[in-house]
Amino acid sequence: MSAPMLEIRKLCKSFPVRNAFGRQIGAVKAVDEVSFTIEKGQVYGLAGESGSGKSTIARMIMGLERPDSGDILINGEELTKQSRGHRSHVQMVFQNPGSSLNPRRTVGQSVTVPLDAHNYAGNKRQRVSELLEMVQLPADFAERYPHELSGGQKQRVAIARALAVEPKLLVLDEPTSALDVSVQARVIDLLADLGRRMELTYLFISHDLSLMRNFARTVGVLYRGQIVETGAVSAVFENPSHDYTRLLLASVPVISKEEEAMRPKIPLIDGEIPTAEKLLALREAGQTASHERG
Amino acid sequence: MSFPLLRVNNLSVAFSTYGRTSQVLHNVSLDVPARSQVALVGESGSGKTVTMKAIMGLLRQPPARITGGEIYYDGADLLTMPDKERLRLRGTAMSMVFQDPMSSLNPVFTIADQMGTILKYADKRLGRSRSARERMARVHQVLDQVRMRDPERISRSYPIELSGGMRQRVLIAMALLSEPQLLIADEPGTALDVTTQAQILKLLKDLVEERGLALLMITHNLGVVRETSNYVYVMNKGIIVEHGETTGIFEAPRDPYTQSLINAVPRLTGGMCFGKEVAS
Numbered sequence: 297m298s299a300p301m302l303e304i305r306k307l308c309k310s311f312p313v314r315n316a317f318g319r320q321i322g323a324v325k326a327v328d329e330v331s332f333t334i335e336k337g338q339v340y341g342l343a344g345e346s347g348s349g350k351s352t353i354a355r356m357i358m359g360l361e362r363p364d365s366g367d368i369l370i371n372g373e374e375l376t377k378q379s380r381g382h383r384s385h386v387q388m389v390f391q392n393p394g395s396s397l398n399p400r401r402t403v404g405q406s407v408t409v410p411l412d413a414h415n416y417a418g419n420k421r422q423r424v425s426e427l428l429e430m431v432q433l434p435a436d437f438a439e440r441y442p443h444e445l446s447g448g449q450k451q452r453v454a455i456a457r458a459l460a461v462e463p464k465l466l467v468l469d470e471p472t473s474a475l476d477v478s479v480q481a482r483v484i485d486l487l488a489d490l491g492r493r494m495e496l497t498y499l500f501i502s503h504d505l506s507l508m509r510n511f512a513r514t515v516g517v518l519y520r521g522q523i524v525e526t527g528a529v530s531a532v533f534e535n536p537s538h539d540y541t542r543l544l545l546a547s548v549p550v551i552s553k554e555e556e557a558m559r560p561k562i563p564l565i566d567g568e569i570p571t572a573e574k575l576l577a578l579r580e581a582g583q584t585a586s587h588e589r590g
Numbered sequence: 591m592s593f594p595l596l597r598v599n600n601l602s603v604a605f606s607t608y609g610r611t612s613q614v615l616h617n618v619s620l621d622v623p624a625r626s627q628v629a630l631v632g633e634s635g636s637g638k639t640v641t642m643k644a645i646m647g648l649l650r651q652p653p654a655r656i657t658g659g660e661i662y663y664d665g666a667d668l669l670t671m672p673d674k675e676r677l678r679l680r681g682t683a684m685s686m687v688f689q690d691p692m693s694s695l696n697p698v699f700t701i702a703d704q705m706g707t708i709l710k711y712a713d714k715r716l717g718r719s720r721s722a723r724e725r726m727a728r729v730h731q732v733l734d735q736v737r738m739r740d741p742e743r744i745s746r747s748y749p750i751e752l753s754g755g756m757r758q759r760v761l762i763a764m765a766l767l768s769e770p771q772l773l774i775a776d777e778p779g780t781a782l783d784v785t786t787q788a789q790i791l792k793l794l795k796d797l798v799e800e801r802g803l804a805l806l807m808i809t810h811n812l813g814v815v816r817e818t819s820n821y822v823y824v825m826n827k828g829i830i831v832e833h834g835e836t837t838g839i840f841e842a843p844r845d846p847y848t849q850s851l852i853n854a855v856p857r858l859t860g861g862m863c864f865g866k867e868v869a870s
Binding site: 345346447476477478480481503504505506507509510511529530533543544545546547548549550551552554555558559566567568569571572 | 633634737783784785786787788789791792793796810811812813814816817840850851852854855856857858859860861862
């Protein structure tokens with residue numbers, strides 16, 4: 297049995313809170329003892345809302361942020377001990393293709409940057425057209441600038457750039473949240489197809505639970521830096537055990553009766569859908585509310 | 591009465607830039623009857639925002655040009671009425687809830703300042719007058735209506751002191767200030783987390799039902815359409831391709847575009863297969 301593609305053990309990270317004079321007055325625990333593993337070729341989904349710590353986890357995996365404690369093992373090797381060549385195993389696709397591509401660089405130049413950074417020895421031009429073909433863009437797109445592309449095309453370029461150094465693990469941070477649904481479907485299609493062909497492992501970070509259900513195999517639900525629930529995505533969604541997961545699922549706007557039947561019922565507080573804090577506080581107090589949202 | 595509160599009839603809009611003209615809306619017709627909840631759904635570039643701007647009279651002309659059609663509010667044609675009369679309707683009889691709670695509020699004024707100013711000018715347009723104290727009372731009243739606890743404290747706050755959900759509530763409160771008949775909501779809650787969005791949509795729905803308002807919801811999210819409307823218009827490339835009862839359209843869409851749009855939405859129940867079509 298080979299080592300998992302990514303293993304995270306008791307990862308912690310907190311950020312200092314400073315007052316107006318720069319003195320530290322406290323700390324927020326952005327990531328609190330998070331552990332999970334992704335086997336090779338799998339899609340692991342991290343679901344959570346803003347402030348849950350999902351992007352901080354992604355940044356630590358990419359080596360952009362140092363964890364306070366805990367281990368990140370990529371292919372069985374600790375992240376901090378890895379050589380630069382090893383680093384090319386992990387790449388990232390960012391959320392907003394409009395701002396993650398340099399507007400002054402052509403598509404070809406953008407895709408060449410990682411090749412240069414990792415001292416690619418072959419013919420770079422040829423590699424760029426290969427990569428563009430992989431993401432189903434015509435080769436002459438290499439000469440274009442980001443502003444000439446649509447959102448979906450830009451995101452394809454971002455994917456091509458991430459694939460340039462033949463990574464094994466791709467961190468996808470909300471890769472389609474800026475796109476229209478039909479474009480989203482095509483980009484996810486492409487990712488699924490590439491994943492299968494190139495045996496990629498994905499860490500898929502998203503707040504879109506419907507998309508998560510259809511793309512990820514395993515899911516971890518993050519709330520305030522902790523994974524509150526994890527398991528096979530079908531099992532977690534059909535039978536959520538944690539109240540926060542239930543609240544998240546109940547909040548998703550759905551388009552069919554079957555989905556509506558699947559959404560958990562959430563007690564209303566003062567006729568309103570409660571916030572996560574309130575709902576959890578309510579459960580802790582052991583109260584039951586009279587009204588339920590269907 | 592059979593005439594709807596808002597009727598857009600064969601509206602066509604063209605944009606001219608750099609000597610080139612492109613037709614953005616083609617004979618768009620839609621009705622929003624009083625006390626109804628209607629949605630206009632389309633992807634980016636479909637023309638839904640242009641339609642909304644034409645209704646509100648916010649289209650900058652030029653570059654835009656209304657090349658045909660009428661917009662009736664309560665039986666009166668908004669496009670031919672004198673500017674003064676139209677101004678009296680905007681923000682008073684018909685109000686907008688804007689999309690982005692981060693950028694629609696002025697960061698350097700308190701909520702009370704901003705809402706007070708809106709109310710002052712709305713009153714002026716309607717030929718009413720209120721003292722500053724009466725205005726504040728009204729501001730507190732609408733903040734209470736959008737279920738904000740402690741309206742006095744909220745009204746003294748600057749936008750930065752409020753969360754995204756609270757800012758969105760303030761924007762809804764602003765729209766309610768002059769007791770409009772028609773609310774036009776442009777993607778409310780899309781910038782927010784799912785749980786906060788669910789709260790905002792429920793609030794909007796409750797308000798519309800309680801107060802007997804008509805709601806025109808402009809969105810790209812089919813889930814939001816199903817949740818907030820009972821009649822829907824689907825727009826693609828400046829054309830209304832299909833319209834009907836929301837439940838009917840979702841169960842049996844007839845137009846190929848609507849069908850593809852509905853099929854592209856991932857379901858919570860799963861069953862969508864990715865990576866099949868592009869496999870080479």
